[in-house]
Amino acid sequence: MTDELALLALHRAAFGGMSAGPRNLAKALAYHADEHPGPLPDLGETALRRRLHHAHPDDALLILWRDRLSRWDFADGDIPPNTDARRASTYDALGLERVTRDLLDRRAPFARASGAVVITDEGWDPWYTEEVARHHSHYWDAYRNTLLGKRWAPEAVAALDRNTTRVVERLADPTCEQPYQAKGLVVGYVQSGKTANFTGVAAKAIDAGYRMVIVLTGTIEALRAQTQRRLDMELVGVENIYYGQDPDSGTLAFRDYDYLDDRDRLDGRFLRHGALPSRLGGFDIVRLTRHQDDYQALRQGLSALEFEKADRFTPLYAPENLHRSSARLMVVKKNASVLKKLVKDLARIKTERGEIPALIIDDESDQASVNTSDPKKWAQDQVQRTAINGIISELLGMLPRAQYIGYTATPFANVFIDPADSEDIFPKDFVISLDRPEGYMGVADFHDIDSTIPSAERTVANSAGLAHVRSVRPAHDDDDSDLRAAIDMFVLTGAIKLFREDHGLGADHFRHHTMLVHESVRTHVHRDQAELINGIWRRAGYLGAGAQKRLRALYDEDVYPVSEAHAAGASIPDSFADIAPYIGIAAMRIEDSNGSPVVVVNGDKEIEQRAADFDRDKVWRILVGGAKLSRGFTIEGLTVSYYRRKTLTADTLMQMGRWFGFRKNYRDLVRLYIGRDEGGRNGDLYEAFEAICRDEEEFRDQLRLYAELVDGAPQVTPAQIPPLVTQRLPWLKPTARNKMFNAELVETRSPGRWVERSAYPSKPAELRHNVERFEPVIRSLAAERTELAYPVEDRLLRFPAYIGRIAHAPLLSVLRELRWAEPAQFRPDLAYLENPEIAAKIDDWVVIAPQLQSPNLDPVTLHGFGPLDVVSRRRREGGLFDQVSFGTHRFAARRIVGTDTSIGDRVADGLAGPRRGCLLVYPTMEPEKNDLVMAFALVPPVTAVGRDRRLVAFRAKDSSRGAAAIVAAPAAV
Known part of the structure; x- marks a missing residue:
């Protein structure tokens, strides 16, 4: 064993003994050195500093230090997390010299983000302690290591650890004799990693004892399948998927098993536990849905929903049973007929449903889940729920120990739910607002919000709008110049990605390169758009010299100035001549065998030739579509967006912001072509995005402001959040009218x-x-x-x-x-x-x-x-x-x-x-x-x-509703 590997092994062993917190490093290393076979490396701090100073960012020892320090930075304790004082206390406990501390501050800086903001009801029981998390952590540890193996920054993993704990600790204790249903809401950003958060929550909840996890996705199969694969790949693991069998043995039938020919599984990117977790002293996860199969009625296979007990004389929720029983996982789209099959099967099982700790995770929870029936009928106790809302309420009624967590980037519909309706999904127990993740491109990267730079002095270097946004003029029948310019940009940025792969990033770094075109939800419009794009493509001449002059001008006048200011270390061609050889290659990769660059994604079988399968294929295409691309579904490699759709609700418009997300090594290439109507009284889409983003950030800012406890009690409870919702553009409502309710805000300080x-x-x-x-x-x-x-x-x-x-x-x-x-x-x-x-x-x-x-x-x-x-x-x-x-x-x-x-x-x-x-x-x-x-x-x-330091005061409009802050508003006509 080399000195480098020996030093890494000893540090791993030393840190492994510090699960309760940091302690003297020199003593811990010396203790494990006594049992180390072979020659010992230099264990002094000077040698450690030399190694860390010269370490590559991917060096295993550096990552180990960053990971461990990040965990201690985020851990609960008397000293506030992510502060200089917290890091100093860690260094003190480790007994490090000043020069070592300074080096670690440079190579492993702590995340200065404020962390998730929590608005909670009074009286929650903090059962999910560090001791509970430490003693039951198999699936979380596996997930955590999977993310580190995918080169997530240790600081980002530590932040995820803390934020998922904030969610799990507010659920009910799965081993508690008295059942309680907690309901909460987690607010993220559009395409910002909400799936990673709820995967982590599921992992910790399963470890803690939740034995049924139902993940409700959006209303389209593409999103459900994408979510299923993500959970299988990063949480469930190969052994659970194949019931302990070897998927590479050649004996398994493709029709019976998922992922046998999946490239990522074959390349070792799926989680492996080493054996079935039950054979390692843990418990297994049984999937009741598959990658290409939503929930199916079990009929004679109903035993898959029956829970085994180690002690049949005690309830399932008893610890001696929970931690020996397999968990059930199902990923189900919000489709009434599918969900009814699940409800029917649950009604037939022999296991006492009141004993099953269940977790319902509702992704895109403002879509379909919210009850939109006429609220006027509620006063007469005639609640008539919409289909999906009714089934979710039925599931909660069948499973007294079920916990409900809604996830969304557009929370307004959820916080407008009537809190007095005990059977509904109002987040009565907690609302958690997640931080904007590091490396995320959001509204601030496309709008110059509150910029102090005079308009005349703005450049692509100091203006987000000038760097990334291009105006699309009102449509004319004979003018497709804006769309042609967007397609030119798509080809040009694809060529630059190929250039970057050849200059440091390595082959296949940009597996996906996509463009989004969205003007309508109507399928006949998509048909026309596809024909228009195909016509532009045929005339563009990308495979010949005809396009060179046009693309050269686009590179010199647009791409190069922006990349020079925002490439953040990514390779920039010195001139157009450096990327000219890649133009034809990019164009050939974009078009299919018929010479078309378009994939229509809208569910119309006549024109939707194939799905954009980001899991199995390299996708270099122009995606044309509507609703199927607007909710939750991640468009990988999205670089150019062409958007002109008009909508009258803020949450719908925000969900169409697919250009938000992570753009590692190509954020300088991202362009948004968006409809403008500067002279009109409404309808300027760019202005609308800025307005709703301001409203959303104001909502988050107020949550952050009111999260501080006053005399140990919350300033506001989740039931009092709706009055914090603002609306800048009168024509752009926060959400659909039939989802809105009213509250009277008496005083805001x-x-x-x-x-x-x-x-x-x-x-x-x-x-x-x-x-x-x-x-x-x-x-x-x-x-x-x-x-x-x-x-x-x-x-x-x-x-x-x-x-x-x-x-x-x-x-x-x-x-x-x-x-x-x-x-x-x-x-x-x-x-x-x-x-x-x-x-x-x-x-x-x-x-x-x-x-x-x-x-x-x-x-x-x-x-x-x-x-x-x-x-x-x-x-x-x-x-x-x-x-x-x-x-x-x-x-x-x-x-x-x-x-x-x-x-x-x-x-x-x-x-x-x-x-x-x-x-x-x-x-x-x-x-x-x-x-x-x-x-x-x-x-x-x-x-x-004021003396009470409270910042808001509320009053119910309708005194017959007691202290509730929300009363019914008229339904939409």
Whole structure:
């Protein structure tokens, strides 16, 4: 054994003895050195540092250290996780020298993410302790090692470990005598690894004693099969799939067994336990669904659902039975006829159903699962559930020990479920919001949200929109130039991927390379699109010299500048000449034997020639489709998206954001071609995505804000979450109307936070009233303009403004008398400012009137003060504005109220005070109108916090519903 391998083996042994936490490394190494056969390597820290300093990122010893440190970084304890203090305590326990600590900080830095945010009900029992997890961890350990073997970063695995524990610990103890059904919701991001999370949850739950796991996928078979394969590959393992038989023996029939010719299984990428887990002292997983087979009625094979007991005189949930009984796993799509087969079989089994600890994982839980029957009937106790919702409720009724966890990236429909309906799937016990994963491309990579960089100074290097987004103009019958440009980009980026494989990444690194075209859910539209794309492809001339000039210009003007700024270490061709030889190769790989680059994925058997099988094939194709590509189904290798579909609900639109996800080694090549309608009152898809992403991030921010316990109790429970949902675009509802319910938010407290409401009236008389009421605010402004600063990259820029000061009481008099198109929008903020406890903590407000917003509009004089510059903003359909303010003005406001520290702006520093708020005034006009809108934003002092530190207060609209925060809304017509 070489010194390197011996050192690795000794460190593994030393760390293996530290399951309860870190302890002195030198002593642990010395202890295991006594039993080590053969010559010993140098065990001193100097030798360790030398090895880690020169280690390749994939070096086994470095990965071991990163993995172990990450586990301790994320572990529960008295010291907050993922902090300098936590890492220092680990180093202290290991007894490491300062120079070793500094090296590990560089080579194994801890993840500074805040971790999953948990909103929970009161009184949950913390049964899933570290001791329980440590003593029953076979499937979790196997899954964890599988992810590390796939080169997941140890820090990412450690984060997954912590986040899955947050879910499992809020389920009921499977060994508890008294059954309890916990119901929760896990909120991730679109295409962000939710499957990895629920696979980890399933692994830990099975280890802990859950013996039936039902995974409900979306409504299409492609997603169900994709999920089944993922679970089989990473959780179930080869031995369980083949019942301990050798799949390579040649004796197994293809019709009876999955994956016999699967490339990943043949290449050793499927998990192996070494033997059937039951032969290793554990228990097996029995699959009741297969890769290509959804749940089938068991008939005479009903024994597959019967649970064996080691002690037949004690219930199944007793520990002596649970940990010797096989678990059952089924992956079922949300199809009523399929689910009814499962319900029917469960009704016939001999095992007492009340003894079975079951876990129902509902992927894409806002789709099909939510009850959308007419809520008006509920008041008459006539709940008529929709099909899937009714079957899920029936399953929960049949299995008293069943736990329900919904997973979604678009949670609004779930939190709008009536919490008073005990049989429904409202997440009464917990809502967990997952962190944005490292390496994930999301909204911030396609939108310049709150960018302070002036438009004239934005480049592909400092603007996400300029780097990755290309506008698609309104369609014309004879103009396909935007689609042609997108297809050119698809071929060109494919050639660059081939270039990168030849320059460091290795062959077959980019197994998949795809483009998405989506304009409609209608199958006849897909047929037309396929014909159009095929026509463009035939005329493009990619296999000859005809396309060279066009692609050269695209590379020089678009691809190269973006890659130079965002390639993040990936190879960049010096010139188009370097990738020209790959153009034809990429084109040939994209087209099929008939010369077509298109795969239609929409369920229409006449035009859907074949599925895009990412598991078995290399997929280099242009995918055309609708609903089948919009939910959960992962489009591997997606690089170019062409999207023009109009929808009126935010969750549907967000789920179509297939361009979100992980794009390792090609994020610089990603392009979004999206419909724009800058001149219209609604329908600008790019704007709509930005608006709903802002709403979603605000929802997550508020969850994070309210997650802090106050006197050991939650500020909000899951039943109180719906009022936190916002809506920026009136025409784009958070979810379908028949999924929405209402709550009345009495008071929202916003110490140090930006508050901007947009429901200004439109009637001229009401607008004039508001201008008149603002007289004390306008008269408070000083006659001389000054300048305030905001940061742009590494420098400070300034904007001119009039500045004044007004006491809290006169400002309240102004705000009380303002008129609104929707008074309920501002009422909770006013209640906060009027609260006597809060008002006593606010002395005055700095008033800022920023200038030079719209130089093309004539300034105005108000109440004898002027000239004041006017902002130009357009209302959206429904009468609301989107956002009037400017992100560049927030820095001074946050500094003044105490939220932020100084950025070097002496004016803002001089205005800052501990009992001072900030009010920003924006006289606004709509294009082609003369009525002035008195728009404003405010930031209360960061110290304006009540004694109870609570940030929200609720009241039920319907007193007959008791304390429930949600009442029924009219169903959609």
